[in-house]
Structures are given as structure tokens and as C-alpha cells.
Amino acid sequence: MGCGYADLSGLTLRSLAGENALLATDTPNGLIETELFKEIDGRTKDEDADLVVIDTLADVYPANENDRAKVRQFVGILRGLSLRRTCAVVLLGHPSLTGLSSGTGMSGSTAWNNSVRSRLYLSRIEDEGFEPDADARILTTKRANYGRTGEEIKMRWEAGAFVAEKTPSGLDRMAASAKAERVFLKLLTEYSKQGRKVNHAGGQTYAPTVFAKDPGSEEMTKNALRGAMDELLRKGAIRISQDGPPSKRRHYLEVTK
Numbered sequence: 063m064g065c066g067y068a069d070l071s072g073l074t075l076r077s078l079a080g081e082n083a084l085l086a087t088d089t090p091n092g093l094i095e096t097e098l099f100k101e102i103d104g105r106t107k108d109e110d111a112d113l114v115v116i117d118t119l120a121d122v123y124p125a126n127e128n129d130r131a132k133v134r135q136f137v138g139i140l141r142g143l144s145l146r147r148t149c150a151v152v153l154l155g156h157p158s159l160t161g162l163s164s165g166t167g168m169s170g171s172t173a174w175n176n177s178v179r180s181r182l183y184l185s186r187i188e189d190e191g192f193e194p195d196a197d198a199r200i201l202t203t204k205r206a207n208y209g210r211t212g213e214e215i216k217m218r219w220e221a222g223a224f225v226a227e228k229t230p231s232g233l234d235r236m237a238a239s240a241k242a243e244r245v246f247l248k249l250l251t252e253y254s255k256q257g258r259k260v261n262h263a264g265g266q267t268y269a270p271t272v273f274a275k276d277p278g279s280e281e282m283t284k285n286a287l288r289g290a291m292d293e294l295l296r297k298g299a300i301r302i303s304q305d306g307p308p309s310k311r312r313h314y315l316e317v318t319k
Contacts, residue, residue: 083121106147119155127170137177181205242290259314
């Protein structure tokens with residue numbers, strides 16, 4: 063972002079590469095704070111820090127991540143730091159394969175989610191296992207004690223950092239919607255001429271999915287094309303038709319004549 067260390071006078075970095083990074087020790091009597099944690103606590107006090115970021119959970123947590131009691135105790139240790147020093151503490155963690163596939167971004171016990179005040183999930187944008195844009199991400203609020211869950215911020219990797227994308231509004235939103243409808247109509251017309259039938263309900267011939275993968279999609283996403291399809295159906299510009307024998311009717315989309 064064009065900054066040097068002189069521009070970051072309020073930032074303290076503590077590298078632990080190749081060192082023991084545990085912030086607690088697992089004992090028969092529970093978790094006990096390590097000397098490293100006490101060092102962080104002291105530096106937070108001395109520098110009057112507003113924010114402490116710990117990277118990553120797998121390096122600093124000593125116990126089984128599925129042990130609910132230990133998880134709650136560890137989060138309690140971090141909460142104590144936050145309360146004593148009047149600062150925010152952010153703990154970074156990576157999701158499990160299950161957390162990735164389910165979209166929850168979770169790993170281990172649900173106490174990692176339930177014991178904190180807020181949880182954010184930075185995820186890639188995939189469509190049926192395909193990642194159309196490797197630089198795009200979505201930051202989603204998965205938990206928020208004092209706000210709404212499910213809020214999303216679209217982000218893009220630019221010059222070494224993730225930057226929030228501007229949300230289209232007013233005329234920009236109208237222009238984007240009009241483009242999606244134009245592209246949908248164009249592709250539906252082409253596919254109909256070729257005898258390639260697509261539908262509105264899902265499956266391998268689901269129109270938004272098929273069109274998003276077409277070279278003529280003009281980079282329209284599946285979600286944008288789904289919205290265009292719904293709006294075109296509402297306007298009557300396209301319609302749902304049927305063909306096939308009575309025992310096996312098949313629905314498909316066509317442009318209204």
C-alpha cells in the first residue's frame with residue numbers, strides 16, 4: 063500500500079517463527095498462562111494497545127480443539143487480556159475441511175463460536191467447486207452479539223492487500239441489473255436456436271449455472287444471472303414451457319414471443 067515502517071509507528075510485530083508460540087500450558091488442573099502470554103499482556107499495557115491480533119490458533123492453543131471446557135477456558139484467558147487492557151483481541155484460525163464444505167468456517171468445538179463476542183469468516187467464492195475469480199473473497203459475519211449476522215463485505219486482492227469493493231447503488235445497480243438481463247436474454251436466445259434447453263429449477267441444465275460458465279457470459283456471475291432470470295420471468299420477457307410425454311414432462315425456459 064506504499065507504506066514504510068516509518069508510517070506504522072503504532073504497530074508492534076512479534077515474530078515467533080521457529081519458537082514455541084503457546085500462550086497456555088495444558089495441566090491436570092486446567093490451562094495455565096505461559097511466560098509468552100505474560101509478555102504480550104505486559105506489552106499491551108506498556109504500549110496502551112487498542113488491538114491485539116494473534117496468528118494462528120493452531121500455534122498458540124495447547125489442547126484438543128474439540129474439548130469444549132478447554133476451549134472456553136482458553137477464550138476466557140484472552141477475554142481477561144481484553145478486559146484488563148481495554149483492548150480488542152482478534153484470534154485467527156483456519157477452518158476444517160468440514161467447515162470449508164459447509165460454509166460455516168468452523169473447526170473443532172462449537173465453543174470457538176459460542177464463547178466469543180464476534181466471529182468473521184473470510185472465504186473464497188466458489189460455484190459448484192469452481193472458483194471463477196481467484197482474487198475475490200467475501201468477509202461474512204458469522205456471529206455478532208451486538209449486530210446482525212449474515213452481513214457480507216465483498217473484497218478483492220489488490221497490490222498485496224484485500225480491499226473492500228464498493229457496493230453498486232442507484233444508477234450503477236440499475237446498470238448492472240440491466241446488463242445481467244441483457245446477457246441472460248442473449249444466451250437464452252442462442253441456446254434455444256441451438257436446441258439446447260435450460261431450466262429455471264436446478265440440476266445440470268439450470269440456466270444461471272450453465273450461462274455463467276459460457277464464454278459469452280461477459281463475466282456475469284451465477285447470482286447475477288439468477289436475479290436476472292427471476293426479474294425477466296416477473297416481467298414476462300421469458301416463460302417456463304414444457305415438453306415430453308405426459309409421464310415425463312420436462313420444463314424449460316424460452317423467450318416470450
